[in-house]
Structure formats: structure tokens, C-alpha cells
Amino acid sequence: MKLSLQLFLIAISLLSFNAQSQDTITVQTITWDSAGREGWYTFPDLQTSEIERINLIYNIRCKNAQVGNGGVGCGEWDYSCNTFVTDTFRKDSVLQIQRKFVIPNFTGSEFYYSNNPTSNCISYFQKRGIYSGLSNEINGTIGTLDQNLKLKSETGKFYFLFTAAELSNANLKAGKIHGLRWNIVKSPGELSFLKIKMKNTRATSIQSTGFDLDNLTEVYFLNTPVPANGLQTLMFYNSFNWDGTSQILVEMSYNANPTAGEIELGSQTIQNVSVGANEKSYSLYQFGAAGFELEPQKLKQISNEVSIGFWAYGDPDIMPVNSSILEASDAQNNRQLNVHLPWSNGSVYWDCGNDGTGYDRIEKAAQAKDYEGQWTHWAFTKNVGTGVMQIYKNGILWHSGSGKRKAITVDKMKLASDINNQLSYFGRISHFAIWNKELDSLTIRNFMFDPGNNAHPAYNSLLYYLPLNDGDQNKLNDLSPNPATIPVATELNWYEEKGRNIVSGFQNLQARPVTTFIQGTINTFNLETISALEEFSTVKTPVTEYEILNGKPVVKNKFLVYPAGDFIIKDENGTPVDFKVVPEDGIFVMEDLKYQRYDPAKFEILSLVTPYGNGLDLTKDGKTFVFDITDYAPVLRGSKKISVEFGAWQEEMDLKFQFIKGKPAREVKEIQNIYAFQRGYIGNILNNEVFEPRNLKLHPDANSYKIRTTVTGHEQNGEFVSRSHFVRVDGNKSFRKFDFTVWKECADNPIFPQGGTWIFDRAGWCPGAASDVHQFDITSLGDPGSPVRIDYGLNGANMDAANYLVSCQLVSYGAAAYAKDAGIEAVIRPNVGRVEFERFNPACSRPAIQVKNFGSEDIRSLLIRYNVLGGRTLEFLYQGEIKPLEIKTIDLPVDHFDFWTNATTTLFEVEILKVNDINDENSRNNKMSSNFKLVRIFDFDPIFEIRTNNIAGDNSYRIKDMNGNILIEKKNLPAATTTQENLNVPNGCYTLEVDDQAQDGLSFWYYPNYGSGNSSIKRRVNNNVIPMVSFKPDFGAGFKYDFIVNKVTATDDESTSYVVSLYPNPVNDLVNLEVLGAEGQEAIIYLLNAAGQKVLMHSIPQDGNSVQKQFSLAGLAKGMYFMHIQLNDKILIRKLILD
Template structure:
């Protein structure tokens, strides 16, 4: 069936959602309204005082939820409504109640360890890594040249231990020495005295534009390894180092040489050297960095953070652990007073991308990101700098002094209240690697300042020294605090053991000083032949870091640290090479082990009730009007907790996407049933599919059924997330087991989104989802469990899935048990809501404005079957009508009732745009509860045409996808055009008597006449037009991106109109343009014959056909064979009138 009836749509909405009640003028009833959040509220959490009314004193509680785009402007992602759809769930926290949830705690927590048993030693242990070293030689070098750079002026004694040198050989020196552009095969040092083994000697070279070396910073970009081996210098004179990879000198640049080694014997060596004026740097003292292997973050002193607003630069050196990355990491995070992220860096995330977040105005944070390869963040020291200038709207990431990623339009200011580094704020994410030289400035540093001061960023000579807020060198081996040596020191605190790592020579990045010396160097060039390379795996020993083991126990429903153990790795330790490949095992005798044990326990917290699950709409180009859009929700079930001072919060990410006005309306009176109690079956939580299947969350729960109640209900709201959880329909269940009965309720968590009342939206709003739609409340499922439980006895309630496991799927679950007293009335019919006419409630917006039959939802709140209802209804200032509905309505069930209207004068007599309806009798007698018998709604008048409008529709590219029909005031179908052909224009000439009519347009695939996601499906359109002379002018255009359907009520009210039943009505001709034939649809209840004339532009009749009427509405086919393409006039002649229409023939 192409047209889903309004009854079907509205009853589905009524049954599966909480959109039930309308604020009413309750005759004789006192109403208390509590205002909470308003459009200008800066927070979405606070304490509010609700009236201290007993549930027996409250007939209804409505939550009136209004949202509008920020500052009432159309959304563009940055202003107005924000771009994305986020969960925006509303909670009441009752601190007088306690909830429990199943929880798991690993007994021994070791950061970065995921094995089954951790072997340890109480004494320090060592480990080793394997490195491939290459020794290279040649049989001969033809046309060889050895070019000496530098003059012997003094002696250079190599430093002992882990050391690194930088030497710069200027271009003019190289050219003067005779070097040619091209390959350099090796180099010689002239040893004056000494005999030593230089372990892990590494030489790296690069063409450089630098003309001098500074202690504060060296541009190391482009350095290439050319030599890596254990070397022996055992004779005076020239000692050669043949490169395993020749270095290609460009013939015009200087050469920067990096020389490093680990050798206690190096101090025995004395080389020929020249005086080096800013051409040599050395770091020979022990250097340390902080090793973070998934441990707790460091908490910064927040006093200086307030100095950051528009500009910020954060820089540091990091060495990511290749055996651990990529995983989800955070190397720094800062939040504001409301807990909103203000700065954050993932280095990287598990997808290998690096993220820089900065600035948050409540609608979300500015972000730039870029996918990175593992060698960009792991396996070597990398200098990073993250900057933002909110005034310029610029965010940048620098890697090793070079711009790596940038973004514009990032204007959100920075407001940091607290900040951690080496992890995130809540200690749930950490970093895996080494960190050094962590700095923060309240200024945007440029690339020059970043690159030229990368070795001494905290120097008092730094051009931005006055803007330096924090400088943590991370090298002093102090425990408990992280030393800040900025000009206003503010140490950071550490909650656990700080692991310092001593750097090998090749990994040194700090402690550089001018050496004043540079070796006299000979550079070897020529054409080599007969290369020999001997590769060997060499082990390098290092001390194992301390392992922090946190032993947990459970106290009062909380997992707490019982003891911290500081031990060392032991057992079988994996030896890895420089490529992170496993190449062997080293066995260290352990003193003991920590097994992987999980403690299962109940976690206790204040009771937190989800009273609404809603997802914010896609905000691009979204207009929620200056008054916003208003939902009304029945929250009477929560009467036991909506008393006194309670914490109200909106959470899960979407709370600031729009402005929110939220109020509660307490309607005093005798309830249909008193709500005795509401309790969470489960603490609101997110569960992943596999965990739910394994009962690791939302496990079977044993609840005591309250013994003073007579009716019990489970209410649950479930929404699916991630790719499969969001877009895959799965069957769920709620089961109840007791000593009385076992019952399983199966249900689908699936919501059709293409009839969303808020449309169109900027994203994929039409796609059906698991329990939710963008811009709409989530479905609420209700299950009456009264027959299956015994008051005062236990029952086991369980939630789960039917079917196999589903990856990439998680679900937000809210589930409560509601207990009620007995029904207070035997005969009690109540009007739940007015569907149409209604201009106040967005959930009914697709049905309004309306001039057709009013539609209301009536519920049987009593215990007696309702067999007959009489309703009286009118608009303000107009006459009243009455209607008797005769159809059974069972207790606790509802019916949608359409109320007939005899004439449009019912609406035109209106003097206030208020519609009211009242139940006057139930089963032939007065209703026992009159408090819910009368409801009224505001409404808007529909468009009125004082002419015969023309409806025009251009279909999309899908054959049979589009349909339309027109009905009269009481729903009689006048025109029905299903399954229209593709890419065709249809016109309906509506020569109808004065009255109210309804246009309904549907799309079978539920993607409208046009949808941005499917450009190949074409772009159709629809409108009402008016004929002005020979031109058809649009008077009402409809949005093509309407999803499943749209409805439009209109009035034809022609002045002095006389409707002659003898007149032929030309309803439509299609297709137009036509090729082989044209279909002509006529309506004439009286005429016996109709003549059709096709006339060309010269006035000549080129086609004539005489038609005999067989039925009141009939379609005729006029064949166009032999008719030349062009513009024609189609004339329709009956006994009483003549109609004309333009027709184009292709």
C-alpha cells in the first residue's frame, strides 16, 4: 500500500514513544510549572526543586521540551544548530536512592600488559634489543678522490659514554676542498692517539641550509643513516668509515653530520681537530626522559591556565613505542569548568591518525587531524608542536619544525580549567612512549621559533619566553612531582611512580653545548666496484624499567587500590629488532608472578534515571524558527522521584547542539492510577553486543516486586550505535521469570526515520536506525508484566538479543520497573492528545496546519471496556459538532478518532485559532473521571486559494517511485495517481468546488523527490501554481527532500463561485512533454461525449478524437503518431464548456 494512513503512523508513534500528553487547560485542576533550563542557560546540569506532591496528588506530569538553533539562526555547523547528530539524553539523579551495576575489576593492573600472567623480579633486571649492523667495503674505487675539510689546529678528545655530536661542514668549505656533486662513499678521521672500540657508532648526514649550529636548536630534518656498526679505531692516522648507503651531496648545500655512539672507551681517542666557531655541538652527559607505558597522567597546576584564551602552542619531543602503537592514546587533555574538552591530542588514535582538538564554546571543539604512518610517530624521537590562533581561525601541527597539517575557520576560544599530560583527564587513556621537553605558551609560535629552539625551548633568550607558561624538561629523575622551570614555576603532580629512561647516544635530544672543536674530516668520492656488505645482528643491553603493579580490592561497592608493587620484568622476555620484529627470547629467573584475575562485584552509585532519550538533528541549513520546536512528553511514571531537590542533566554529547528550554508541568488531581514506585532494573549504561550476549552487562537481575502494588510494567529505551549497531535491525527481548510464570517479550529496536517531523536536515536523516532518528525522541517500549509476577516475591528480569554476535555494535539501555496502585476509576476515557489541528507540538507537524477532519487519541484508563464515546468539538467562536464513536477500546488501550466536519465554515467561523474537544459521555453515561475529558489546542489556518490552483509534480529518476492523491474534507479520494513514471511532469488542473482539500505526496523508497546522498536518483519537484494569462506562476513550492511523504491541506474559496456539475474537469494530462501518446484524465458526471482537438501554432487542427463517457472519472489515450515535434494546444470540448491546455511534443 503506497499511502500509510495517518492512523497507522500516529498509532505507531503513540505506542512506541512517550509523545502522549499535551499541556491542557484542566478545568478545575491546579497546574504547577517548574522552569529548568532556558535558551540562554550556559549549563546543561543543575539542581532544581520540584513540588513536594505525593504521586496520589498528581494527575499528570508533562515535560515540555523546546529546542531551537543558537540565536535562532539557520544552522551552518558553526552558528545556529550544530552540524552533527549526537545523543542528548536527559537524566534525573536521586541522591536518596542507590543503584547497583555489575562491574569487573582486574585484580592486578599493569599498564600496557594484556597477558594471562606477569612474571616479575624484585631486583633490577636487564633486557636487550637486536640491531642489524652493516660493514661495507669495495674492491676498488675508480677516479677516487679524498677531500680534506678543516685544518689541524687542536686535539679533540671524544667523550666517553652515551654521546652525540653535530658537526656542520659549510658548502664553501666543501667546494674549496674539491668535492663534487654526487655520491660520497665514506669518510676518514685522523686519529692522533688511542685504541678503542666504539659501540653502536652511527653516522647520519643531510644536505642543510644551516650556516651555523646553535645550542638552542638544530634543524635535523632529512638526516639519513649512512653508517651503523660497532667500530674499532686501533691505529694512529687515518681511520676509514665506508658508508653502507652512499650519501648524495647536492653540490651547493652544507652537510650536517650527526655522530653518536655508546662507548665507555671513546675517551681514549684523540683526533685531529680544527677550531669550530658555531660548527660543533656535543651532548655527553647522561640524558633522561620520562617513559610512559600506559600509566597515569600527570596533573598540572591550573593557576596559569587562565592566561590562555585566543592563542596557544604546545610542544614536546616524543618517542612512541613501536611495539604498542597504534592504540588509543592521549598525550595531553585539558577541560573547562563544565568538563568540556578544550585541548587534546591523540598521538595517535588506534586508526593511526593524529588529532589536535582546541577550543570549545559549548557546541563542540575545533579539530584538525591527519592520518600518519607508524614511522611518523614511533621508533624515533620526533618533535611536535600544536598551535592555535582563534582570532585568525588557524590551527596547525608541526612535525620536526615543518608544517604537517593545518585548518582554518577554527575560531572557538580556549578556556582551560584543568589539564593533564601524558594521559587524559579521567585517567582512562594514556601515552605509550617517551616524552621530553614539554612546553606550553599562551602565544602562537611560528615555524622559525619552533624549529630553531627545539633543543632549548625554555631558554630565557627564546623570542617567546615571556609567553612561556610551563616548561617540563622531564629529565631530573625526581619522584612525585614533575619539575617546571619556566619563569613562574608550577610543578605538576604524579600519582604513581615516574619512570625515567636513560637515552642511548643515538637517541639524545637534550644537553647540547658548543664543542668549540670539529674533526678534520676527509670525504671519499669516486666510482666504486665490487661492493661487499656483511650484515650482523648485534644485541644491545639496557636496564628494564620499573613495573608498577596496582593490586585492587572491593570496598563498599568500589574498586580501590589495596597496594602498589614496584617490580621488574622477568620470565621469558621477547627480543625485538629495530623493525619491532620478534627475533628471540631472553629468560630472566622470576621471583613470582601476578595472574590475570577478574573480580566480579556490584558497583553502587546514586540512582540515575533516564527520563528522555533524544538525538540532536543534523544542523546544516536547519531552521527551527525563532520560537523553536516543542515536544511534550508524559513523565508521570517518574512521579516518585520528581519531588524535592533533584539533579537534572543533559548528557552524551548533544546537549549543546541547540538551545534548550525545558519545563515540567504538574497537573494536580486524582491520577488514573497512582505511581507507587519506579526503580532502575539496570543502571543506565552502554553495552557492547558481545558483552551483552555473555551477560557481562545487563545480566539477569533479581528484583523484589513491591507488595503494595497491583500493576507492574517494564519500560525500556534502547538505542543502537556504531556502524552495525546503528544501521542493523536486530531482535531484542525482555524476559521475566518468577514462581508464577515465565514470559519473554520479543521486540525490534528499529525506527523509521523518513517521516521525521523535523525535515529536511543536513545529513542522512532519512536512514532508519536502531531505536532512534536524528532530531527525534527514541522509542520507548512498555511491557505489562502484572500476570507474570507475584507481589512481595522475587522475579528475575533479563534483557538481551535474539541472534548471533554482531561486531561494531553497542547499545545505550535504560530499563525501569514501574509499580502502580489500582485503577481509581471503572469508566475513565481520557483524551491523550490532539493530532490535528495543532500548531504547538512538533511531533504532529507533518499533519498540520489542517482544515480536514480533526484527529484525537483517546485512551481507556479505566477497567471497563469502552464500547461507545460521544465527543463534542468546536473552534473558538464557531458552532459545535458532536460525534459518536462506536468501537470497543479495551482497558489501557488507545484509539485514534477522526472527527467529521460537514463544511469549511466550521473553520472559517474561528475567532481565536483554538480548537477544543470534550468527551461528553462514555458507554451512554457520564465519565467517572472528568479531569481528562477536555483538551484544547492552538492551530494555524491553512492556505486559501481564491482561484483554481494547478498542482505540478516532476518525478525523480525512479520509475514508479512517486505517487500523489487529493482528498476532500472528510477523506474521500478525488484524485489518485500511484506509481508515476520517472522523470515526467504532471499537472492537475483542480477545478473543484469551494472547500477543504488534502494533498498527499509519497515516495516509495522514502527518499523524497530529491536527496543529496543519492544524486543519481535525480531531483524532482512539486508545487501549486496559478495561471496568470499564459504563464503558470508558482504560489506554493514544496521541499523535495521530504523523506517518505508530505501532506498539505488547503482551501479553495473562490469569490462568487458557482460550481456547475455539468462542467468537464480536466484533471491532468501526462506526460508533458509527450512523444508517442498523451494521457488525458477527465472528470464529468453528466456529459455524454467529449471532443479532443489538437491544434498547432498556426491554428490548424492536426488531431481530432470523439470520446464516449463510460464512467465519471476516465483516462483517455491520444496517440501522437505522425505529429511533428512542437508546441500545441489541446482543446477539450463538452456539451457545456471548453478547456484548453498547452502540450509539447518531443
């Protein structure tokens, strides 16, 4: 791909002047237009003794150089973006803990079990309404007895519809119905757990396939004795309010009574108003076991439309947890279908369609009753053509989303778990169906109980219909038009439903009980609550036993058992009320089996977090970081895999590895991972379940050793809570605990402003910046070749919602090659190429460099020479102590701003001449250069203006001269106030510094009540003040701005003088020229490049007493130019920088 000029200049400027081209090898890896974010690359096969330094030149820019906006340009969110080199000739080991017995949803130490079925109980609050009598009683009877309706002793559930006309004809009025009466023709005794619900409905008929069941109101719940014959009156504990115009739907249910016979109700022959189920009813109970794989061939018919429907009853003792009730993927393992019902946060997620870059999703927070403790019918649909995804609850639209146009490609699918059996479902499932067609609300509602019915409008589009209600122990039956075989590895868990929970087996009945509804005025009423125990069978629990063989966990045994031991009896609200003891046949005693997993060694060479992308412009050349990665020289040889992971697709990136050949100041003998890079949750870290103490041996041929670690915190508390971490090292000579705080200041981020909460400090990282690297010298703790014990951990107690990504490495070095060796690490100021230094640039104040002591002796003084190429040369004697391996920032004094303006280039050069008054033993790292951008030049007295926001005392500003002396300072500015500072200063270089004490700038979206402020540099023209430079108000902790004031007055005699303004300077395209005092004179303008060639010429007539002209410099090359302004026989010359 095309290499940008900026990246090329950065690469060149990183080289020492003495390093010839043959001394440097650059390896290009990932580029802006790379199809992937990983690959195998060939690095030079150099010995570590031949490598002086390795730089990683890391560039990012928004996709296609566009400004970030949602999915356009830069990615919207901040993501960890970690760079790794994988060495397949080395191995990482990771502590693994395998539970000896894996039992779904069991975290105790001992599991008591029985080989035979067991049962528990729930205590229900049944209610009896006690009436002393009714005044003005109305008994409205509907129907004429002509047959009997048999209620078998099995569980039963019935629905009866009574029309508004029937109710009115029976003299019933709008208002409360207090009970009903049935004619018992035959009865053996009792209806257990008899429950009646009612609702007003617009439906005029009901069918066994499905109808509207939402919003039924419970009116009766009681174990009810039934007389042998005669009238049975059921008085409601909760009167039902009939609206007078709707039909009434009555639901009646009861539990099986094995000792009783059939009950017969006097009934009327009638059609389309009576539905019932009166046989044993089952549903599939999934209890954390593996899911069921659906035959894939039929699934390939799904592409642009899909509908999935089923009944679900989440286990109230477990839900909500992270779970999947289904998941499907394509051949590349991209998620294509998924339903979290729910996730642990109580939200329902519907994922559908994936183009390889991510899946379409809609989600909504649900009430607990929607996903646990009762049956709910769910349907999930998508239409790629319309871009609409929808979720239906009980046949009613519950949630929808638009713009979801990713097509669906399914190659494999599992029911009752995710695709990898990592997230199971906990609860009961029934009537599972898939169509390759979008269904509507009415169709879903009318076939909830029988989606496989051949009268279904989309029957020919039905791919799967699993009733999940037949109790067959060894198979799942598919009743679709083209049935498939579904493998079943173990016995299935079938749950026998109580009457009120029946969702299967409904039939259209030809009889409806003759019913009398009772109305009237209540004289007195009392409510009696009665506790009633309902027994239920426990479900079989899968138990998997593991053992460690050949360093890996393998399944030793599988068991299906029933829980036993102490059972807690709860009431219907989940409150414990009693207990029972069930004898056990055995106990599974939990145990942790520990072993090490070995993988190819994967070294994190950089941890960086992507910036918030909304509104972000990284320019067409992107932003470039430079990192010293010489520590990784032992692994960056030959063919290696380079990968950028996690948030690698948020931006385009370009990674170059620059190898500078030569004798190293300290040879890197070895680098090794103490721990494999991984994520650790705080509880696991504290318990040494990850990052456990490790025993290593110090390299026998090394002279010094250090530990380098990068830690970044994630989740709410991990990200936003400062914590103390430690590395403890026990050697054969001594031990030491290195404490360090994982916390990073973010409001001075060089990439600003960003979208999102970029100013908030975080645990070890900031959006748009490299993460902190902590380094600890452990040389004094052990001898070469001796063992050391190393442990990483956290200080303090556990906390929720916190995990950490940890890279921890041991680096071994040879002896220092030189006693006196000072090297220039970086030019901080001036520097246009490195984003790390953008807050300090452009600059005209003192140059700042970083110097590192690579030698074995202390540095006490440095003689430094520096210049801008084509300009004056200065020298500075730095006096101060720099310890071995210490890096010191040194400011270099400048005596006049013409140090910058009189040069013919914008290339800064710096060289170390002497170390401790003698020649440096290693001169290769003594020189460095940097390209820079010249600061704005004002040929007038500028005015600084700041308008504060609503927070008083938050802002301060100061003006410094080029050597850092404060000339003007204003602190604690009042709220919502405009302040102007007239800078009537001599010609020179100046620095404006603006601070914000709260580190949230003059404007930040997160605090709208704080209001917005602004700041700028302005110019007075006649009686007007016009802005020349406006500063972005979202600047975080503060900003610096360097500028030159050069008020030039040109004269050739006492009577003629001119004031020349050329702005902006530097310029991108359009430049303005004003010459005051040129009354009656024509101006001839020449523009010459640095080689003296004329590139532009204009003739400008006089206008009053001034010359004014705007020029376009489009098409000219960037660089330095000289503008010649000829006024009669006088020539004025001004320097101009085209940037």
C-alpha cells in the same frame, strides 16, 4: 520570562473541559533564557492517588530565534539531549568492576615480574655495501690534521657540517658519494651499531642548542671494527647524492662499549661546524602511570599567548592509543590546554583556550613515524590576539588554524597524563618547556636541544623547563628563571638512550674529523644484510593492588617491578623472530573485584536528540512536544533536581510540568530504576559487565506491573546497525523473554528539512525527535510482593564501534479505577501546537484522535461528538475493539468542507459521549480541544506539478478527497521529468500525498549525483502558469498537503456574474483581491473582525473588467475576518484568516 501565546494555548488545550483551573498545577522549570540546564524545582506535594495525569510540555527553539548556521541559532550537530529528575531520597546501584591489580597496558591473566632489572633484545638489519671497485675515483679530503677528537666508550652522537666551498675545493662533484674515510689515531676495537646519516642543507653553521634535523638519509649502519691506527674507510650501503651547491650535514652515532677505551680521530680545529654528545643520556619514560602536577602559580601568567615544546618518543608496542601528554584546566574544571599525541585514530589534537562553552582545537592525522618509534620534537603555540593556533614538528610548521580567540586561564596542569590521570602517555619525554609567549619556527628550531638556554630570545617568558634527562630518581628539576618544585610520588622511570636516540647533552666542539669523501663510478655492488641483536633495559612497571573496603575499592599496595617470564624478541619492523625466558620472582594473578556503587536515583523521563541545526528554523515560538510522564508521579513531589544533559546547549528550551489533579485511572504505586541510566558498550553488555541480571521484589500493594525501557545506539555500528535487544523476566509464576528491535524510521521526521543526514534510520532515535520507549506488561509473571529476576541484553554477537544509552524502569500500578473508561489522549488532526503531528497538519480532511482504554473492560463502541467552535456539530459511532491500556487512532468523518470554513473560530472540540452504548464512568478525560490553522483555500482549479530527480520510479503521488478516497494516482514517475496534473475537481477538501520510495526526497545534499527535483501547486492565469505553493524538496519519505477548492461565482441576475479570488488564505500580512467581471464598476472594500467591527476600508477604481488590490494587514490581531466587497448595489462576502 515572557510566555509565548503558542505555549499558553497548548497548555490550555491539554486540559479536559471538565477540569477547572484549580484542578491543574503548572510548574515552570527551565526556560529559553535559563543560565543553566539544571536546577532544583518545587513540585506539588500530592499523593499519587490525587494525580490523574502529568504532562511534560517540552519546547525547543534556535538561540534567539535565529536560523541555524554553524554556531549561530541551532547547534550544527545532532546530540543526545536527555532529561532527568534526580531524587536524593532514593538510591541507584551500579555494578562496578575493579581489577585487583592495575598494570598499565596489561590485559592478560597473569603478570610475571622480577624485583631486579631485566632486559630484552631487538634484532636489527645492519647492512654492508660491498664494492668490487670504483672507476674514476675521487677522494676529496677536507681539513688539515692539527688535533684529535676523542670518542668515549659511552654512547655518542655527533654532527659535522661541511660547506659547499670545502667540498668543491676538494674536487668533489655534484652526484653520488659512496663512502668516507677517517684517520684513526688511536682505537681499542669497535664502534657498536655505528650509524651515519647525511643531508643537503642551506645551514652554514650549527650550534648545540638546535638546528634543522629533518630529512636526514641513512647511508651506513654496521657494527664496525676500528684499527688501532691508520685510515678507516666506511663504504656506504646507500650512496648519498650531493646536490653540488648545499652544505652537507653528517650525523654519526654509536652505542656504548664498556669493554673498549676511547677512540681518537684525526681532526682539524674549527668552530661552528661540529656538535657532539658523548655521555650517558637519559629520558623520562612514562608507562601509563600518574602524571606530574606542575606548580599552579606560574601557570596563571598564561592568558593570551602560550608555547609548549618537548621531545616525544611514543612506545611502538602501544601507540596509537587514547592518550594525553599534558592537560590543564581552570578553576571550573574546563579544559584549557591539552595535547593528544596521538589519539587512537592516529591524529594529533591541540586544544587551547576555553570560555566556558568549549575549547578551541586544531587537529591533524599524523604518520606513525611522527608519534612512535623515533624522537620527534613538537611545539604547540597559540596567540589569542591573532586567533592563530599552530603545531610545529622538528621546528617546521606542520599544522595551523585561525579564528581561535578563546583566552587561556590555567589553574592546574599535569604533565605525562590528563588532569584526572585517566589518559596517560606511553613513551619517552625530554626537554619539556612552557612559555607565556608565542614562539616562531626559527626560534623553536634553534633551541630544540636546549630550550632553557639563557640566550633564548624568550628566556624571560620561560615558565617551566624540565630537561627530563638527568636520571634523578626522586625529583624532576625545573631550570626555568623562576624554578618550581614538582612533587614526585614514586620512583621515576629513566631510560638510557642508545647513541642514535640521543637528544640531550650536546656541546659545541672545536674539532671536526679530517674527512675524505669518496666518489666515482661503481663497477659492481652487492648489499649484504646482517642481523644484529641490540639489548635494551626494560622499564619499571607500576602495579597497584586494590581491595574492597566498606563497599569501595581502596589501594592496598603499590609495587614497582620489572617484567619477567617469556619475552618475545622482535625485529625492527615489529615482527617476532625469537624469544627469551627471564626468571620471575613472582606472579600477579588478575582478578575482578565486584561491588555496587550507590548514587542518588536519577530517572530519565525523556530521551530526545537535537536536530541538525544548519539552515533550521524552529520559528520564534519554537517547536513543542507533549509527553505523558504520569509514570513518574511517585518521584515528582517536593524539591527535585531537573537536568537536561549531553546536548543541552544546542537549542533554547522551555520545560513545563502540568499536573492534572483528580482520581487516576490507575494509580502509579511506584517507579524504580532497574538499572541506573548509563552507557554500555556492546562487549560489556554481552559479558554482563553492565546491565547484569538484577533481583527485585514486586510492589506488594500493586495490581499490575510493566517495564519501560529506552535504548539508543551510538558510534558507527551502534547508530546505524539494527540489533535485536531483549528483557527477560523470571517470576514465581512464569518467565518470559521480550525481544524488541532498536530501530527507528527517520525519513518521516516531523522537523524537516534539517542539515546533516537526518533521513537515515537509526538505532532507537532520530535527529529532532523523541526516542522510542518500549513497554512490556509483566503482571502475569509474578505475584505482588514476590521476587523477580530481570535481565536486559542484546541478541547476537559482538561488534565493534557500538554502545547504547539505556534507561530501564519498573512501574507498579494499582487496580483500574473504572470498568468503562475511555480517554482522549491527543488530537492528531487538526492541531497547530504539537510538533509530533506537523506532518498531518494543517488539515481539512477527517479529524484524527487518539483514544486510550483506561478501564478494565474491552471497548467495543464509542459515540463521539465533535465540532469547530462556532460551527456545526457532528457525531460518529466508532465500532471496534480497544483492549485495556490500548491506544487507538480514530478518524472522524466530515460531510462537507464548510465544517471548517463556516465556523467563527479555529478551535476544534471533541468529546466521547458513550462507551459501549452507556455513559463513561469517568468523564474527566472525555473532552479535548485543539487550536488549528485553516488550510489554503483555492478559488480556482489548481495544477499540481512535480519535477523528478535523476532516479526513475522513485516518486508517486495521489489526490484524495476529504474521506480518504483516492481520486487520482500516478506511480513510479520517470526520471528527470516534469508532470502536471490539472485538478478540475468539484469544490471540496482534498489531500495531496507525495511519496519517495528511497526516502530521500526530491533533493538531498548527501546524494549530489541524484540531482534535484521540485514540486508545487500552480494557477493558470491567461496563458501563464504561476506557482502558488512551493514544497520543500528535502522532504524525506514524503509529505501530505491538504487544501480546499472553493470556486465561488457570485450572481444577482442572469446577466451579471463575478469570480472572486482572495489569496493567500490564511494570510500572514499581504493579501491579494481579484474580482473578475466587475467591468466599469468601483469597489468599496470593508474588513470586519469576528465581533463585526470595521477595521479596514478601501475604495478601488475599476481596471478593465476586473478589480485588483493588494492589502497589508500589518498591525491587525490574528484571527478570523470577513471581507465585504461592494460593487454598486451588490455585496460579496468572503472569510479571511489572519495567521
